[in-house]
Amino acid sequence: MIPFFNIKSENDAYAKAYAKELSLFLESGQYILGDAVTTFEREFAAFCGTDFCVGTSNGLDALRLIFEGYKSLGILAEGDEVLVPAHTYIATVLAVIQAGLIPVFVEPKDGSFGMDVNEAQRLTTPKTKACLVVHLYGELIDVEAFQDFAQQYNLLLIEDAAQAHGAVSKKGFKAGAIGDAGAFSFYPTKNIGALGDAGAVTTNSNALEKQIRILQNYGSPKKYTHDTLGFNMRLDALQARFLSVKLNDYQNVLERRLAIASRYTNEIKNVKITLPIHPQDKSHVFHLFVVRVANRTGFMAFLETNNVGSLIHYTTPPHKQKALQDYNSLSLPVTERYHEEVVSIPLYSSLNDAEVQHIIDALNAYS
Ligand SMILES: Cc1ncc(COP(=O)(O)O)c(C=O)c1O
Incomplete structure (x- = not known):
């Protein structure tokens, strides 16, 4: 069986480097924040x-801190509307709601997975203060269109x-x-x-960066002084070390991922399977290779019989989840259809060429 993802084989290559980092970590005695976190932040x-x-x-x-940071700076206020994609993982929406802001769900353009900028524009009101885009599955949104829209x-x-x-976009803007x-x-x-939970915020705003550092550390600009009702949302120092190891090798990992994605795009030829858009530049890093099929249950059963793992990202859209009851009655037909059709097939750097060929053959044999 080729698993949908193999977390062990993805990390095996780094075992020695991780062991060295663990020993340096123990020697350092710095378990919370400190040099390892600062180093990774600089590198990232x-x-x-x-x-x-x-x-x-x-x-x-990371998302929550961005919104809380802008609220502390007086740039956002409770009740402001934030445009969010309807087709996304629930975390995107949770961050907005938990920060006291109002999500406004925007459909993707039919045929692609990213938020539709024209729909975003149509739903913009005087209360709209932010647009939260998601580079879903690893594909950048239409960068210039959203930059122009936000500016306008x-x-x-x-x-x-x-x-x-x-x-990275054609014009060189990086996620x-x-x-x-x-x-x-x-x-x-x-x-x-990482080898556990971890995240990061990136920005060019010194004011936002400073505010987030305070908020993530109990609202504390200096030890035992608390200016705001903060959180404990710090990057773990051991994970920071592991992440520096991973970041250092990421170019190789990404090249391998893109090579596999190119093979899928060029070699899977089956009228029953709609392949994702594959831009010719590096604006898609193929975190997931998501195809669409009409009979998803049958397709996934076929893959299983042929020893190919698969997963659904995601089975239920955020606005249909019980947790978001206030939004359950919304009708978002493109998103709802996608959630019936999408299937992710294995794509990770430790897949070998024979496995990639097996996956291609299995998808081509589906009828
Ligand atoms: C699109 C998207 N946003 C946000 C998150 C939240 O990240 P985490 O699981 O690290 O909290 C995830 C990952 O699960 C995600 O896929």
Whole structure:
């Protein structure tokens, strides 16, 4: 069986480097914040091309800290509307609601997975203060269109880049450096995955960076002084060390991922399977390779019989979840249809060529 994802084989290559980091960590005695966190933040800011990076406890907290940071700075206020994609993981929406803001769900353009900028424009009201875009599955949104839109309506442009480490637009804008602030997740299955929970905020705003550092550390600008009702949302120092190891090798990992994605795009030829859009530049880092099929249950059973694992991202859209009861009656037909059709097939750097060929053959044999 080729599993949908193999977390062990993805990390095996780094076992020695991790062991060394663990021993340095023990020697350092710095378990909370400190040099390892600062070093990773510096490296990740340089990687994204932003002035600042603040490591956080996870991706959801990175998003939440961005919104709380802007509220503390007086740039956002409770009750402001935030445009969010309807087709996304629930974390995107939770961050908005938990920060006391109002999510306004925007459909994707039919045929692609990213938020439709024209729909976003149509739903913009005087109460709209921010647009939270998601580079879903690793594919950048239409960068220039959203930058123009945000500028025209004086909106904050915030990126949920949890799935898009290193994606870069034709004009050279990198995920996390496209809008006013970006949120990343380093959940273990992400393109750059920690060995536990971890995340980061990227921004060019010194004011936001400073505010987030205070908020994530109990609202404390200095020890035992608490200016705001803060959180404990710090990046773990041991995870920071592991992440520096992973970041250092990410270019190789990404090349392998893109090579596999290219094979899928070029070699899967089956009229029953709609392949994802595959841009010719590096604006898609293929965190997930998501196909669409009419008979999903049958398709997934066929893959299973042929020893190919698969998963659904995601089975129920956020606005149909019990947790978001206030939004259950919304009708968002493109999103709802996608949630019936999408299937993710295995794509990770430790897949070998024979496995990739097996997956291609299985998809081509589906009828
Ligand atoms: C699009 C998206 N946003 C946010 C998150 C939240 O990240 P985390 O699980 O690190 O909190 C995730 C990952 O799970 C995600 O896929």
